[in-house]
Amino acid sequence: GQNIDQPTEMTATEGAIVQINCTYQTSGFNGLFWYQQHAGEAPTFLSYNVLDGLEEKGRFSSFLSRSKGYSYLLLKELQMKDSASYLCAVRGSNYQLIWGAGTKLIIKP
Amino acid sequence: GAVVSQHPSWVICKSGTSVKIECRSLDFQATTMFWYRQFPKQSLMLMATSNEGSKATYEQGVEKDKFLINHASLTLSTLTVTSAHPEDSSFYICSAKPPLRAGNSPLHFGNGTRLTVT
Numbered sequence: 293g294q295n296i297d298q299p300t301e302m303t304a305t306e307g308a309i310v311q312i313n314c315t316y317q318t319s320g321f322n323g324l325f326w327y328q329q330h331a332g333e334a335p336t337f338l339s340y341n342v343l344d345g346l347e348e349k350g351r352f353s354s355f356l357s358r359s360k361g362y363s364y365l366l367l368k369e370l371q372m373k374d375s376a377s378y379l380c381a382v383r384g385s386n387y388q389l390i391w392g393a394g395t396k397l398i399i400k401p
Numbered sequence: 402g403a404v405v406s407q408h409p410s411w412v413i414c415k416s417g418t419s420v421k422i423e424c425r426s427l428d429f430q431a432t433t434m435f436w437y438r439q440f441p442k443q444s445l446m447l448m449a450t451s452n453e454g455s456k457a458t459y460e461q462g463v464e465k466d467k468f469l470i471n472h473a474s475l476t477l478s479t480l481t482v483t484s485a486h487p488e489d490s491s492f493y494i495c496s497a498k499p500p501l502r503a504g505n506s507p508l509h510f511g512n513g514t515r516l517t518v519t
Binding site: 325332334335340379388389391392394 | 494507
């Protein structure tokens with residue numbers, strides 16, 4: 293079957309760094325996405341990885357290892373507004389997105 | 402950037418009535434749109450893939466006669482929840498993918514519709 297695993301909840305301190313991991317087992321791979329979703333709102337796009345390595349975008353970076361079926365989202369200089377759920381999604385062989393359950397990130401002052 | 406407009410943002414209806422939710426791509430043509438539902442504290446669940454000019458493709462377990470999808474144009478898809486029941490209360494979100502750069506183009510989401518059935 294197809295499966296995406298990410299931690300249910302994480303807590304971090306304002307100004308610190310946090311890494312949210314995502315492991316996947318899918319039939320086919322055509323890219324991995326990270327989305328941010330604040331409570332009661334639709335997801336917003338953060339990053340896309342299709343090749344191995346690190347993609348950096350300001351305070352956010354995303355890493356992919358296709359051989360390990362593994363990705364992480366790295367958030368630096370955490371701000372209170374970063375408190376949200378972070379969704380990992382993989383585009384499978386039929387180009388449909390398979391979603392993880394999301395990681396709720398709680399930022400404490 | 403690409404914008405997807407979803408309407409209404411929230412709706413309260415009585416059990417047994419039908420509710421229509423619209424999803425529009427405002428500055429691009431979307432041959433494919435997706436409909437999701439999301440229960441509190443849970444991830445997105447794909448309900449169906451809406452294809453312009455053809456029948457929607459429903460995910461397993463989603464009743465196509467209850468959740469009617471129409472994608473009559475390249476910029477509009479509608480989801481109608483027929484004979485709504487309280488268990489249909491949920492957050493419904495549509496998304497669309499711009500046709501260019503199909504490999505890495507992310508989905509663009511509407512703001513979602515919170516449906517409450519009383």
